[in-house]
Amino acid sequence: MAEDLYAVLGVDRGASQEEIRKAYRRLAKELHPDFNPGDRTAEERFKKVSAAYEILGDPEKRARYDRGEIDETGAEKPQYRHYRDFAETGAGERYHTGRGFEDFADLGDIFSELFGRTARRRAGPMRGPDLRYHLVVDFLDAVRGGRRRVVLPDGSALDVTIPAGIESGQVIRLRGKGAPGFEGGPPGDALVEIEVRPHPLFTREGDDIRVTLPITLDEAVLGGKVEVPTIDGPVRMTIPRGASSGRVLRLRGKGVPDPRTGRRGDQYVRLEIVLPEQIDSELETFMRRWRENHAYDPRARLREMA
Amino acid sequence: MLVGEREVVAEIRGLTVRRLRAWVRRGWIRPAVRDHEYRFDELDLARLRLLCELREELGVGExxxxxxxxxxxxxxxxxxxxxxxxxxxxxxxxxxxxxxxxxxxxxx
Incomplete structure (x- = not known):
């Protein structure tokens, strides 16, 4: 049986909007799940209280509810992820205060060992908070490394050295470049998260580079030397005679350096035969003639396997 | 996914750019910075919704x-x-x- 919304908020049916609002605020402050993390009962009650207020707090909806036009569920609110869903995960640390254990220092070293840098200090100088930045770098800058400047909203700037081979999602820590410390404590660090902008030609797989290389019909048939772009600039590569579309050739050592070892991956070049824009009569005549005695079937395996 | 000030204000009912900046200045919200602008992730958005809820619905004062x-x-x-x-x-x-x-x- 449906619960009476007035009973949920603990108010009379004749209560004024102001009384309803006050009742809601009182209950919501007590039960709010972001302040009662892990307490299921409070969370369930909070949901009921919010749902009740959603209807009774709006004079129009309340009148419809009183007339029996809508039931106690009313309209669904959009579902957002709650603060508590994030607060204890990795990112939530940004907002945590690390000062909660300072008075535990009298319990001996175990707490400073357990909870790290803040436990041992009782009061006084505190390290400043870390600041977080997001830096978009071009594909080739990420692959080759280099220096980039991040300009902050207040006009100051931060120089960031990007190690060659960095990937999206990696974070560069700049010691002492965060917010100033408290009471003479050292400043925090700047944490620069890198986002690598995709390249129109090159894609990256681990330390390897992949690129698709268009070749002409005659290059495919006869083979030959062609120019291929690499992250170091163009190099000459030999196309073997009779290379089909989809064939992959390897350029050893033309990939991305591993930021730790400096060893480079390879570049894989996928060939793609591109016909001339216009099929002229000479090519057409040749092909017609060639077809007569040189039929071949590249789809034989397809039929076998289907 | 990171969004800028304008998207955040459009997304969250009851939030204004002015209020958002004031909260960032006070350190209540700590977005990332990119290309001179603040960038907010899901954690920041959830915290902003909570702040707005506290202020607007629960009547918590500054x-x-x-x-x-x-x-x-x-x-x-x-x-x-x-x-x-x-x-x-x-x-x-x-x-x-x-x-x-x-x-x-x-x-x-």
Whole structure:
């Protein structure tokens, strides 16, 4: 049986909007799940209280509810992820205060060992908070490394050295470049998260580079030397005679350096035969003639396997 | 996914650019910075929704807000450490866990 919304908020049916609002605020402050993390009962009650207020707090909806036009569920609110869903995960640390254990220092070293840098200090100088930045770098800058400047909203700037081979999602820590410390404590660090902008030609797989290389019909048939772009600039590569579309050739050592070892991956070049824009009569005549005695079937395996 | 000030204000009911900037200035919200602009992630958005809810629906005033946020951040920080501690104890052999439990249940 449906619960009476007035009973949920603990108010009379004749209560004024102001009384309803006050009742809601009182209950919501007590039960709010972001302040009662892990307490299921409070969370369930909070949901009921919010749902009740959603209807009774709006004079129009309340009148419809009183007339029996809508039931106690009313309209669904959009579902957002709650603060508590994030607060204890990795990112939530940004907002945590690390000062909660300072008075535990009298319990001996175990707490400073357990909870790290803040436990041992009782009061006084505190390290400043870390600041977080997001830096978009071009594909080739990420692959080759280099220096980039991040300009902050207040006009100051931060120089960031990007190690060659960095990937999206990696974070560069700049010691002492965060917010100033408290009471003479050292400043925090700047944490620069890198986002690598995709390249129109090159894609990256681990330390390897992949690129698709268009070749002409005659290059495919006869083979030959062609120019291929690499992250170091163009190099000459030999196309073997009779290379089909989809064939992959390897350029050893033309990939991305591993930021730790400096060893480079390879570049894989996928060939793609591109016909001339216009099929002229000479090519057409040749092909017609060639077809007569040189039929071949590249789809034989397809039929076998289907 | 990171969004800028304008998207955040459009997304969250009851939020204005002015208020958003004031909260960032006070350190209640700590977005990332990219190309001279603030960038907000899902954690920031959830926290902003909570701040708006506290302000608009629960009638929490500006003076009470730092107290509430500070307590909340401490609770989550403590819960996180407690979780780590419980996980570390949980990974210990049975005898160690039982010794710790016995110690916890001892009369103070």
């Amino acid at each position: 003076e009470a807000m730092p107290l509430i946020l500070s307590l909340m951040d401490q609770v989550y920080g403590l819960r996180r450490e407690l979780r780590r501690l419980a996980e570390a104890i949980g990974a210990e052999p049975v005898e160690v866990r039982e010794r710790i439990l016995a110690r916890l249940h001892e009369a103070p």
